[in-house]
Amino acid sequence: MQLYSPFSISKFPISLRTTVAATASWLVCSTAGWAQDGDAPASQNMLVKTWVSLGPAYAVTFLIMSIILVALIVRSILAVQKSNFIPDDLVQGIEANLAEKNAQAAVDLVQADESFLGQVLGAGLGKLQKGKESAMEAMQVAGESEIMKSEHLLGYLALIGNIAPMVGLLGTVQGMVASFGKIASSPQTPKPNELAGGIEQALYTTLVGLLLAIPAIVIYNILRNRVQRHVLTAGVQSEDLLEKFQPFVK
Numbered sequence: 001m002q003l004y005s006p007f008s009i010s011k012f013p014i015s016l017r018t019t020v021a022a023t024a025s026w027l028v029c030s031t032a033g034w035a036q037d038g039d040a041p042a043s044q045n046m047l048v049k050t051w052v053s054l055g056p057a058y059a060v061t062f063l064i065m066s067i068i069l070v071a072l073i074v075r076s077i078l079a080v081q082k083s084n085f086i087p088d089d090l091v092q093g094i095e096a097n098l099a100e101k102n103a104q105a106a107v108d109l110v111q112a113d114e115s116f117l118g119q120v121l122g123a124g125l126g127k128l129q130k131g132k133e134s135a136m137e138a139m140q141v142a143g144e145s146e147i148m149k150s151e152h153l154l155g156y157l158a159l160i161g162n163i164a165p166m167v168g169l170l171g172t173v174q175g176m177v178a179s180f181g182k183i184a185s186s187p188q189t190p191k192p193n194e195l196a197g198g199i200e201q202a203l204y205t206t207l208v209g210l211l212l213a214i215p216a217i218v219i220y221n222i223l224r225n226r227v228q229r230h231v232l233t234a235g236v237q238s239e240d241l242l243e244k245f246q247p248f249v250k
Contacts, residue, residue: 053204058171062208065167069160069212073219076153080223085116085150085230086237094241103248116146116231121238128242128249139238143231150227154220161216168209175202 051059090113097106110122123142124135179198 053200055201058205061167062212065160065164065212069216072157076157076223079153080226082230085234087115090115090118098244103245117234117238119146120234121241124238124242125245128245135242143235147231154224157216157220161213161220164209164212168206171205172202175199
């Protein structure tokens with residue numbers, strides 16, 4: 001089963017490309033927009049200030065995570081489309097062939113299909129001669145395997161949702177350690193501007209980490225629920241079609 005095609009933005013519909021561009025712009029602008037400082041020079045670019053505040057290591061890390069997140073969101077949206085689970089042409093083709101008493105053509109149609117329904121139903125048809133109970137067990141095993149494939153990509157969304165705030169927390173701790181280190185090592189009370197760098201890094205890393213984690217977790221749960229709904233529908237559909245094949249089993 002091949003739910004995931006290679007990522008190529010030029011192959012996507014215009015509406016989806018617009019969504020991708022908007023998502024990427026939101027991630028960049030959200031990170032940059034929060035970087036505005038009332039005391040900063042008006043000519044200073046917000047992205048540059050954000051980069052400087054985060055530091056090269058955290059800026060590059062969050063930038064890479066942002067790009068990966070956008071790519072994963074697009075690929076996941078494509079992967080959980082209904083056509084990858086229950087293709088209408090497959091269902092209609094099976095029912096049309098069975099109505100014409102051409103069971104072999106219907107079986108060939110199922111075996112050639114790589115969708116969730118095609119893989120599950122194909123496993124059941126392979127055991128149908130041994131009885132409906134054996135066919136149902138084969139379908140259940142195949143279904144669990146296909147569910148794992150379907151949710152594999154979504155797991156990376158959850159991974160980014162969990163890692164991003166941890167990276168932000170690491171930057172927060174590092175920034176606070178740097179600021180308090182200056183206080184501890186200075187014989188006099190340090191000036192505020194000497195402590196601002198570490199505190200600024202602490203706040204920015206936390207902020208950017210949350211800006212990445214929140215959409216990742218929300219989208220992961222939405223798409224995971226959609227997968228579960230499609231799986232349930234495909235399971236009911238496969239059982240219904242299996243019963244229609246039974247009269248043709250000798």
